[in-house]
Structure formats: structure tokens, C-alpha cells
Amino acid sequence: MPTKAEIKAAKKPIKSKVRTGDKVIIIAGKDKGQIGIVAALSPKERKAIVIQENPENPEQPIPLNAVTKHRKAKYQGQQSARIRMPAPLDLSNLMVIDPASDQPSRIGRREEKGKLVRYAKKSGKTIVDKPNISKEK
Numbered sequence: 001m002p003t004k005a006e007i008k009a010a011k012k013p014i015k016s017k018v019r020t021g022d023k024v025i026i027i028a029g030k031d032k033g034q035i036g037i038v039a040a041l042s043p044k045e046r047k048a049i050v051i052q053e054n055p056e057n058p059e060q061p062i063p064l065n066a067v068t069k070h071r072k073a074k075y076q077g078q079q080s081a082r083i084r085m086p087a088p089l090d091l092s093n094l095m096v097i098d099p100a101s102d103q104p105s106r107i108g109r110r111e112e113k114g115k116l117v118r119y120a121k122k123s124g125k126t127i128v129d130k131p132n133i134s135k136e137k
Contacts, residue, residue, distance in 0.1 A: 014043040016091060017107040017118065019129060023097040024050060025104050026089065029065060035097065036064045039086070047088035065089050100125045 002010075018024065022038045036050040039061075051061040063086030073080045098105035098120040105122035118127045 016041065016043045016046070017109075018048060018091055018094055018096060019118075021129075022127075023099075024048075024094045025097060026050065026064065026093060027095050027104070028093040029089065031064045034064050038094075042088065045088070046091045048091055048094060049086045049088055050094070051086060096120070096127070098122050098125070099127060 018038060018041065020038050020041050024036060024038055026032055026034050026036070034050075034052065036052040038048050039051045040049040042048070050064045052064055054060055054062050063084060065087045066084045067087045069083045069085055071081045071083055095104035096107050097103070100120065100123040103122060105120040107118050107127070108121050109116055110119055111117075112126065118129070119125060120127060
């Protein structure tokens, strides 16, 4: 039978100040100083996968904090390969880039028009969660 603390923890959503699609800078680790975009987020483990846009091939982004996996050929005629895969980063090693000044900033929450929104503490500007990107045909 679960305890009261376990029930309470299960009901309470995990809040993260970093969201998928945010432009972030890595502040610690082997890729310190690199700027990228959060591709995937795991708030329960407090981890994020960060990728960087590739100017040469936009369809294949560059993974940050990448690790090399060696894949052995399974059958004759197949090539063995070294594959670069993104490794998750801890959220404490990331800072969101302020959209107004393009500088790293801490993130806060405040209530605007009855909704809780994120804002950059450096400039005080509200951070838009999902920008509207219109695709032209």
C-alpha cells in the first residue's frame, strides 16, 4: 500500500523551467558554451537532449553532448559503423537564452491575465512557449 507521501508525489506534476523547443546554452560539461535547441525533455529524470541546427544539412541536426556508439555488422555485406548519438544533459547544466537580448537568463513564473507564464529575469520579457510558425505553400 502506498504511503501518503508517495500518493502526493504521484499527483503533483513535475515543473521544469526548460521546455521543448527552448533555445538554451550549455553552462557545464564537455560542450560548455554551445547553443542549441531542446529536442526532448524528461522532467522526471531532470534530463534534456539538446541539438544544434546544421547549416550544411538542415534535415540532420548536430547532437550536442554526443557519444559514439559502435555498431557491429550483423550479416555479411553490412558495414560496421560508428554512430554519434545525443546523450541527455542534466537540466542544471542548461540556461535558457533570453529572447530579447540573446543572453543566458534565469527563468521565473508570474501570473498574467489569469495564466501562469514564464519570463526571463534578465529582461523581464515573457517567454512564448510555442511560437506560431506559419508555413507558406
